Amino acid sequence: MSELFRRYGHTLTWTFVALTAFWLLLLVILPQLYLLEESFRLYLPLADIGGPKDVYTLANYRSAFEQPTEWKFWLPFAWKPVILPFEAPIRIQVFVHTLVYSTVTTVITLILCYPVAFYLAKVANPRNVPLLFVGLLVPMWVSEILRAFAWFIILAFKGPLNMALVNMGIIDTPIRWITGFNSVTFGLIYVYLLFMLLPIYNAIQSLDTNQIEAAKDLGASSWRTHWRVIIPHSKPGIASGCVMVFMLAAGSILVPTLLASTQSRWFTEIIQQAMFESQDWNTGSAYAFMLLVTCTVFVIGMMRVFRVKLSDIAR
């Protein structure tokens, strides 16, 4: 700090501090604290605010555990639900489905992206890489909503995919892709794929190619080289990609809405319902806080599992 004063003087240094403080206090910390505080208060008519009914309570959180109903659990890529032998609160069911499918999305994107990241970083001719990136990044710059919309068209019952498959004779009758969580999973994978690819690519790229050569020279098989040399080196990238994809998927509104089947409800829809339909911002903030805690736990979990620092994940 004193370093800054010496270089830039008081006025400038205090300007830097003031700008940073404005950001961190008014745009980040206080709004989140306020969200937390509101989530413990009741949604009351104006006249009752500050009155005897205005107390701190867990009622908003408790409401997530109300309305137990039969649990139709959708296994990944299943066309029919499994009916579980016990009842569970409806919002908790949605919450669990959201967690399960965000995790499924994360795992599948990781498996799909790792080979591509490796190819771009170490196999492809460096001259072609920028052009390959243009191809890969176009979908990314063409906004999340349009990427989801593209799949909305493709997966439609009378859409191009079904028509093509039927005409090629691969299937007899069109498939109802928008069933259970299938369409949502397809959508989430496509929409957030590149947030997995890029961090892993960055990580593998920073690995000295000589290390891979050395492993090969010492007789390691291709698999072993990946397992013992390349993957350990790209841990920060993998952790970063997983955190990003999980957070974006769990917090997604566009994909689960555009590609929703009648059975696939997402936790963000529960939040929206409270915020817009019931206009109950207190309950809405309680659910939003649940989502925030989930994502934070995931970040911390990944940091522990991969033994990386926060500065490795977000940089």
Added chain:
Amino acid sequence: MNAKSNWLFNLYIFIFLLYMLLPLAVMGGAALNDSAFPSVYPWAGLTGRWFIELFQDKRMWEAFRNTILVAIAVVIISVPIGTAAAILINSLAGKTRTVLYALMVAPILTPGAVIGISTLLFWNEFGVSAGLHLSALGQASYISAFVMLMVLARLQSFDRGLEEAALDLGANYSQVVRRILLPHLYPALGAGAAIAFFQSIENFNTTLFTRGTYDTLTVYVFSKVRSGITPTINALALILIVVTLVIMLYVEFARRRKEKALAARAGTKEQVAKAEAAGRDQPQAAFPPTQ
């Protein structure tokens, strides 16, 4: 790797590229198809009517204007904040730095819906109701973090001795910043401003909760898709795809030209390799996620 697995590997990369690009082709192609449901198959004939319908939509133009306004506001807010925060954290060490860094990057790891709701609730308490101004503030809370990270990365290659020298030679504080520090940061500031602008245009989740009754382009597309879709959205998509492609190809060819010029001047292979490596760094740097 033997020849067979290499062949399989290349095939996989090819399929992956197809997988990334075909959906866009389908979506863009449907804009030109004369069919009420956006699809490319069956093909009902070439038409431009979806573009005409799109351009006649007043709501689209208003949403477009709002989007640009918010994006400009986000750039104006987040570039100075991100730069100041990067300079500040770069001069810190130890525990303070760790804590501050965690606070600064936390918004990147926070779901956009949570940022939107907390921004709405917090400012509402002070009598500021929802609207585009809140969208700009909400977006700036995480976009500033992207700018901070980019400026911080650039600061790593900054030679502090230059500032010392300037001070020793009698420069005043504002001269040090204006003539020494900022010129070094310009590339990062430019890239940061571009990222901030496009991130803001893309944003949906934070905007949805803070926008009040105003439309932005993403919200417009969203409500259009939900209320009976027409291929006008595909027309918009095709325009965006073409614009994106043109910008990206332009940047790529500009980079190649620069590389060639550099090679011609230096005439060494090493320099070319260096420039290539620098070019490779670009796409990833220009690439933060959406909230």
